[in-house]
Amino acid sequence: MTELAIGIDGGGTSCRAAVADRNGKIIGRGKSGPANILSDLENSLLNIVESARQALRDAGIAAETISSVAAVVGVAGANVTDYGQRIEKALPFAEGRVVTDALIALQGALGDADGIVGAFGTGSVYNARKDGRLSGIGGWGFVVGDQASGARLGRDLMERSLLAHDGVRPGSPITGAVMAEYGNDPERIVEFAHSARPTDFARYAPMVFEHATRGDAVAVGIVTDAATAIGESLEALLWPGCPSICLLGGLAGAYEPWLSRYRPLLAKPKNDALHGAVELAVKLLTDPQRGAA
Amino acid sequence: MTELAIGIDGGGTSCRAAVADRNGKIIGRGKSGPANILSDLENSLLNIVESARQALRDAGIAAETISSVAAVVGVAGANVTDYGQRIEKALPFAEGRVVTDALIALQGALGDADGIVGAFGTGSVYNARKDGRLSGIGGWGFVVGDQASGARLGRDLMERSLLAHDGVRPGSPITGAVMAEYGNDPERIVEFAHSARPTDFARYAPMVFEHATRGDAVAVGIVTDAATAIGESLEALLWPGCPSICLLGGLAGAYEPWLSRYRPLLAKPKNDALHGAVELAVKLLTDPQRGAA
Known part of the structure; x- marks a missing residue:
């Protein structure tokens, strides 16, 4: 095995990779197509490997070196049945581990410290590391979960706009704006809602x-409900002495003012998920037994 | 035009028809395949006509008579863009009107009286007749509406079962039963939820x-939320002196004990939707100007 570690953040829109030396110093970066292992395992594998090759190329290192590096891939779905193991077996690295996207995000945000990470984008999910042990809740998708996700905020907005249109609940500027966008025709909102994907609602x-x-009273109601849901999930994970809570994802900054109760614990994430993958890969290089734990 | 009136209840699982004389006395009944005019206009038309033919046959009347009767068809989607008119033009009756399924249900339940009708099955929708004028709210589908529908009750149950599984909210016997049904594997609930149709949740x-x-505390919470939603919708429609509220649909009886506040107004429906269609068809026969208003 060479003294190189590659971290890969395998995401639904692209795979990003970074190659580092034994001390974690990043010397090259790569990017390729998406990794959606649950829906397209084959192309996900190709893209994961391609991002690693590009990172090596970027560092001026021969592509064949890929077979002698240590690598950690973080990807959504890695914990679903045997998907993670199937990818692990097919990877060309000397030593390769496949972990969840949540784990590399937590490692990036907290480093090796204990704490809680809440991620708020199209979905919402929470992870904690306590006494070095990991646990996670949420992330069940917007149909029956992800209460604080962008998708749920958007879906709630549509629902409350229709209730205002029907005169069941009071309207407000935001419900008026939504109805105007759809030509004041509730049928058009229903049409949108029935074909909308989570990202469509999250817009x-x-x-x-x-x-x-x-x-705006309706908007305040929607955000307050979501913030209450965040509080309930944090309370389920929090413990006395928990050092910090990091909010991640595109909506992290927007939620912060609504979570004043947790302000003393809120901390900026140390690094991003890709950096977390690199950190775990370096551990794998230096201590294969403990790596990517 | 002969002195015959045909009422047709065009539903998503079947079309039912009844032929009546000028006095509303039913002399024949028919049944055929479903009418889903928004997704399959052509077959809906065939089934609507076939149910009418069968009713005539059942009454011992020649099928060709169909071209000289007055008929009213109640069908979901009749008020969406020009779907209703398109069917009306294609119908073979001497005089034919296409109205919403809600209108024939209201006519059946209230007769010619004023009042409010709430229908609770896979979906939920409310209609009122005040001073002879009709208005309706709800029925926007379970993604962004239908707050008291069977589909929403089922979806809520899945959501609260996952929250209990995560330790975010307290569990109860019902959340335990749901988790057990899915092998205590939240991923399996998520899988179900993402492919489930409203009827699947409504089960x-x-x-x-x-x-x-x-x-059961969780179940009481779910039903209480739905009953609160029903109350909000009824309040939006109610007026001083409203004579009655009829609850219709498969869940009507189940909701009744949870709507004690409205008990003084709750009344049993006079007849079903098919009978409502017949009543409107008789009006069309006897007073084409006012028929099916």
Whole structure:
């Protein structure tokens, strides 16, 4: 095995890789297509490997070196049945581990410290490391979970706009804006909702926060419900002496003012998920027994 | 035009028809395949006509008579863009009107009286007739509406079962039963939820009511939320002097004990939706100007 470690953040829109030396110093970066292992295992594998090759090329290292490096891949779905192991077996690295996207995000945010990480983007999910042990909750998707996700904020906005249209609940500027966008035709909202993917609903999340900040009663109600859900999940994970809570994802900054109760614990993430993957890969290089634990 | 009136209840699983004389006396009945005009206009038309033919045959009347009767068809989607008109044009009756399934249900339940009708099955929708004028709210589908539908009860049950599994909210016998059904594997619930249609979620509605009746805290929470939503919608429609509220649909009886606030107004429906269609068809026969208004 060479003295190189590759960390890979395998995401639904792209795979990003970074190659580091034994001390964790990043010397090259690569990027390729998406990794959606649950829906397209084969192309995910190709993209994961391609991002690693590009990182080596970027560092001026021969591509064949890939077979003698240590690598850690973080990817959503790695914990679903045997998907993680199937990828692990097919990887060309001397030593390769496949872990969840949540784990590399937590490692990036907290480093080796204990703490809690809540990620808020299209979905929402929580992970904790306590006495070095990991646990996670949430992330069950927006149909029956992800209560604080952008997708749920958008779906709630559509629902409350229809209730306002029907005169069942009071309207507000934001419900008026939504109805106007759909030509004041509830059927068009229903049509949108029935074909909308989580990302389609999540596009309304910034609008919800904007109106909530201005005091729009309906928007405040939506965000307050989501913040209450965040509080419930944090309480389920929190323990006396928990050193910090990191909020990650595109909506982290927007939620912060609504989580004042947790302000003393809120901390900026140390690094991003890709960096977390690199850290775990360096551990794998220097201590294969403990690596990527 | 002959002195015959045909009412047709065009439903998502079957079309039912009844032929009546000028006085509303039913003399024949027919049944055929489903009418889903928004997804399959052509076959819906065939089934609507076939149910009418069968009703005539059942009454011992020649099928060709169909071209000289007055008929009213109640079908979901009749008010969406021009679907209703398109069917009306294609119908073979001497005089034919296409109205919403909600209108024939209201006519059946209230007769010619004023009042409110709430229908609770896989979906949920409310209609009122005040001073002879119709208005309706709800029925926007379970993704962003139908707050008191069987589909929402089932979806809520899945969501609360996952929250209990994660330790975010307290569990109860019903969440334990759901988790056991899915091998205590939240991934399997997520898998179910992402491919489940409204009817799949709605299958859990009876279970929710059973547990709620026994005092299960989570089930009581789900039903209470739904009953609160019903109350909000009724309040939006109610007026001083409203003579009655009829609850219709498969969940009507289950909801009744949870709507004690409205008990003085609750009344049994006079007839079913098919009978409502017949009544409207008779009006069309006897007073084409006012028929099916």
